[in-house]
Amino acid sequence: MTAAARTPASFPPDFIRRLEAALGRPIVEPNDAKAYLTDWRGFLTAHNAIVVRPGSTGEVAKIVRACAEARVPIVPQGGNTGLTGGSIPYEEEAAVVVNLGRMNKVRSVDALNYAMTVDAGCVLQTLQKVAEDADRLFPLSLGAEGSCQIGGNLSTNAGGVAVLKYGNARDLVLGVEVVLPDGTIWDGLRGLRKDNTGYDLKQLFLGAEGTLGIITAAVLKLFPKPRDKRTSYVALRDLDAAIELLVRMRSATGDQVASFEYLPRNCMQMALDHIRGVSDPMEKIYDHYALIEVSRTADEDAGFAEHVETALGKAIEDGLVIDAVVAQNQAQAAMFWKIRDSMAEAQKEEGPAIRHDVAVPVSSIPAFYREARKRVLARVPDARIHGFGHVGDGNLHYNIAPPRGADGKAFLSLMGEINAIVHDCVAEYHGSISAEHGIGRIRRDELPRYKDPVELALMKKVKAALDPLGIMNPGKVF
Numbered sequence: 001m002t003a004a005a006r007t008p009a010s011f012p013p014d015f016i017r018r019l020e021a022a023l024g025r026p027i028v029e030p031n032d033a034k035a036y037l038t039d040w041r042g043f044l045t046a047h048n049a050i051v052v053r054p055g056s057t058g059e060v061a062k063i064v065r066a067c068a069e070a071r072v073p074i075v076p077q078g079g080n081t082g083l084t085g086g087s088i089p090y091e092e093e094a095a096v097v098v099n100l101g102r103m104n105k106v107r108s109v110d111a112l113n114y115a116m117t118v119d120a121g122c123v124l125q126t127l128q129k130v131a132e133d134a135d136r137l138f139p140l141s142l143g144a145e146g147s148c149q150i151g152g153n154l155s156t157n158a159g160g161v162a163v164l165k166y167g168n169a170r171d172l173v174l175g176v177e178v179v180l181p182d183g184t185i186w187d188g189l190r191g192l193r194k195d196n197t198g199y200d201l202k203q204l205f206l207g208a209e210g211t212l213g214i215i216t217a218a219v220l221k222l223f224p225k226p227r228d229k230r231t232s233y234v235a236l237r238d239l240d241a242a243i244e245l246l247v248r249m250r251s252a253t254g255d256q257v258a259s260f261e262y263l264p265r266n267c268m269q270m271a272l273d274h275i276r277g278v279s280d281p282m283e284k285i286y287d288h289y290a291l292i293e294v295s296r297t298a299d300e301d302a303g304f305a306e307h308v309e310t311a312l313g314k315a316i317e318d319g320l321v322i323d324a325v326v327a328q329n330q331a332q333a334a335m336f337w338k339i340r341d342s343m344a345e346a347q348k349e350e351g352p353a354i355r356h357d358v359a360v361p362v363s364s365i366p367a368f369y370r371e372a373r374k375r376v377l378a379r380v381p382d383a384r385i386h387g388f389g390h391v392g393d394g395n396l397h398y399n400i401a402p403p404r405g406a407d408g409k410a411f412l413s414l415m416g417e418i419n420a421i422v423h424d425c426v427a428e429y430h431g432s433i434s435a436e437h438g439i440g441r442i443r444r445d446e447l448p449r450y451k452d453p454v455e456l457a458l459m460k461k462v463k464a465a466l467d468p469l470g471i472m473n474p475g476k477v478f
């Protein structure tokens with residue numbers, strides 16, 4: 001059977017044949033397409049979409065032009081690790097998923113300019129390695145780094161574990177190349193640190209979740225490679241102590257804290273229960289932990305290590321820290337990180353939960369945590385609060401699991417109500433309902449409740465100006 005004969009009824013007649021003719025190659029076979037049509041958590045599946053995997057910016061432009069002519073929706077896709085459903089078409093939508101995975105070349109590395117120009121489909125971990133081979137650092141780092149792609153990272157403005165020192169994905173970009181919704185290619189691949197010749201248009205596409213165009217390449221910032229790293233796993237008195245310790249560590253190390261991740265015991269326990277090869281760094285059990293990484297680019301010397309250890313020692317004396325282990329080698333540091341990095345996987349294994357990715361000012365984290373907990377427990381007594389994450393950035397993954405032994409499905413039916421409880425609380429603390437994962441599909445209907453109406457109206461004007469046909473990832477964000 002030819003691809004054209006399989007055309008789902010809702011694609012315009014002859015569309016797939018014309019798309020294949022424009023590309024000079026068939027679309028992805030339905031059996032192979034399945035992996036691209038289900039989200040990472042396995043909750044969302046598109047039944048009526050097709051998948052194309054272009055090999056160049058020119059091919060992306062041809063696909064977009066064909067879709068624009070036929071008014072067919074386009075869903076850009078990177079590694080498909082996003083957690084808000086942005087890379088998956090709606091169930092019955094006749095859309096074209098444009099997966100960038102074949103566009104995976106590093107175009108150039110300019111070590112003197114601390115920059116590299118890369119295709120959008122490069123896997124994040126590969127880019128970290130390319131930077132390292134050039135004696136540089138590309139600092140973006142997150143649990144999905146082995147499969148997420150830089151185009152997806154930029155389109156979600158990914159955060160991860162090094163934001164404290166290096167910023168979000170949008171801070172790591174000098175230029176972009178984008179295929180616009182009418183198929184025009186914008187070559188904005190400039191490696192400049194200064195360019196005040198008008199609006200900073202690249203920022204429009206960073207964090208746009210594929211709603212304004214398809215990023216096909218980017219110029220990324222590189223940094224000096226750290227020569228000295230100290231990774232510590234500490235048990236804390238409570239969450240307030242975490243924030244106090246963060247402040248002390250920043251000042252003791254000359255603001256060289258790269259990561260400050262909080263884990264309560266119930267989250268760490270999930271990793272111990274479900275992830276092979278994870279073990280508890282401490283003999284005793286505590287309620288609160290932090291994983292702290294401090295790094296600097298100067299060569300190793302005793303002074304830096306002493307600063308870290310003195311700060312931790314003082315925190316122990318003052319009762320903020322109850323126990324601490326400083327990694328003695330890379331393998332031990334990797335083990336600490338494995339606990340943190342396996343959190344998404346461990347939660348998947350643990351069972352259903354109502355998830356939130358929220359930000360509040362760092363100083364408000366403990367008060368927010370307690371208040372949201374009180375309100376959730378008032379609605380579902382014994383619900384399990386799994387709140388962990390990038391507290392150094394004021395970002396918590398505040399997930400609520402059902403009471404032990406409760407019916408998971410019945411609990412998930414409370415999702416709307418629980419979301420409102422948590423997100424209303426976030427709003428009271430002047431926070432954000434999406435710190436780093438984006439809006440995608442799953443937060444779309446909540447956005448108008450929490451976003452400033454003027455800001456939302458401006459966003460819609462930008463969308464209408466760039467994508468007047470509304471074909472670029474429709475139904476996502478708005």
Ligand SMILES: Cc1cc2nc3c(=O)[nH]c(=O)nc-3n(C[C@H](O)[C@H](O)[C@H](O)COP(=O)(O)OP(=O)(O)OC[C@H]3O[C@@H](n4cnc5c(N)ncnc54)[C@H](O)[C@@H]3O)c2cc1C
Pocket residue numbers: 040075076077078079080081082083085086087100120141142143144147148149150151152153154155156157158159160161209210211213214215216344345436437440473476
């Ligand atoms: C285990 C695990 C850990 C994670 N940890 C973190 C974390 O610490 N911090 C964090 O921020 N996120 C995290 N995530 C979420 C996810 O990895 C990030 O959102 C990542 O940036 C998505 O990249 P991707 O290539 O998989 O994009 P996809 O999931 O394929 O797409 C995400 C969105 O970007 C759009 N898009 C993708 N590529 C392009 C492109 N080239 N042009 C235009 N639009 C495009 C899609 O349409 C979609 O809206 C985690 C996910 C997992 C599974």
